[in-house]
Amino acid sequence: MTEEIAVPTGVRDAVTVRMPADSAYLSVLRTATAGLAARLDFTLDEIEDLRIGVDEACAMLLAQALPGTDLTTEFELTGDGMRVAVSVLTADGRLPAQDTFAWTVLSALAGDVDTHTGVDDRVVIVLHKRRGSTESV
Template sequence: MTEDTAAPPAGFAAVRDAVTVRMPAASAYLSVLRTATAGLAARLDFTLDDIEDLRIGVDEACAMLLAQALPGTDLTAEFELTDTGMRISVSVLSADGRLPERDTFAWTVLSALAGDVDAFADADDRVTIVLHKHRAMPGSV
């Protein structure tokens, strides 16, 4: 018997290592998101310091977004796990699609904690903050 290493059949997507969490856009639920962040970062063998940085970074990104979330809407977090790190996208529906200010102390802290940080808004005024934390590779200093 031979092992089939061919690409997935047409119409089937390759398996992605991704997790999506959707919950009410309220600070009472952020502990769930912090726990998910820590668990997924641990799965990628991030250091304890990096795991804590990501937990705080996700919390800070959510705080920025919840301030402008429309009442009764959801906060969505998408975690994409890769060989080199984790990309986290957190988004809410807002009234005006206003992006977080990048010249604030909060944005500076977020950038220091999470590595690469960006924000954008779509045509429906959904505002998204993207954090991309790279994992230290074995043997690197």
């Protein structure tokens, strides 16, 4: 079943990448993240921060992904930044702990970070990085 995604106003482009929930494919996602960030004129430091942030979000989610499922990443490009929502199907819909070192690093790299549970115990981590909004770590 395909979900319809409402694209918020101000979104220039929306890109979805779906791949097996396996860390062997993360290099493809890092490359896509960098390419899209470059399209928005992010600095090299901001691009690297976003690549690492997306990688960290994926690592958190892959640890609880159901075997044989997909990792879905939705990129929304806006005039001032990028919103990235990474999600996987899980057995119990448990959200990643936000009081960990990994979450602190993720927040420092990506700007605004949030998490929620969607349909069928799909866990989502949402990053919103704005151009020039934070210093590189």
